[in-house]
Amino acid sequence: MTNRKDKPIGFRFLSAVAACLFIGSVVYVLVVGINLYVGAALAAAVLGLGAPSVMEGESLIEMVVGFFESILDGVMEVIEAVSEFVSSIFS
Numbered sequence: 874m875t876n877r878k879d880k881p882i883g884f885r886f887l888s889a890v891a892a893c894l895f896i897g898s899v900v901y902v903l904v905v906g907i908n909l910y911v912g913a914a915l916a917a918a919v920l921g922l923g924a925p926s927v928m929e930g931e932s933l934i935e936m937v938v939g940f941f942e943s944i945l946d947g948v949m950e951v952i953e954a955v956s957e958f959v960s961s962i963f964s
Contacts, residue, residue, distance in 0.1 A: 884925055885950055891921030892947025922947070 895918035901911050926939030 887921055888943040888947035889950040891918045892944050893951055894918040
């Protein structure tokens with residue numbers, strides 16, 4: 874696994890957006906149900922998280938671990954951005 878800050882900003886932005894889209898789609902499916910638009914959003918999120926992981930990984934295990942690492946990195950980037958925004962308001 875690599876350090877989160879060593880990754881390029883484009884990769885970090887893509888993983889953050891795709892992770893938010895993935896989590897939002899899953900929550901929507903659980904609450905409302907699946908339809909064409911949510912299925913397309915879910916597919917785009919999975920491809921956004923999976924494509925860079927597959928391109929970087931050399932073995933199947935590295936690809937799978939990279940996929941889940943991208944999800945966690947994306948969620949951490951979003952949480953970090955929100956906490957920085959809130960802390961900048963109160964400082």
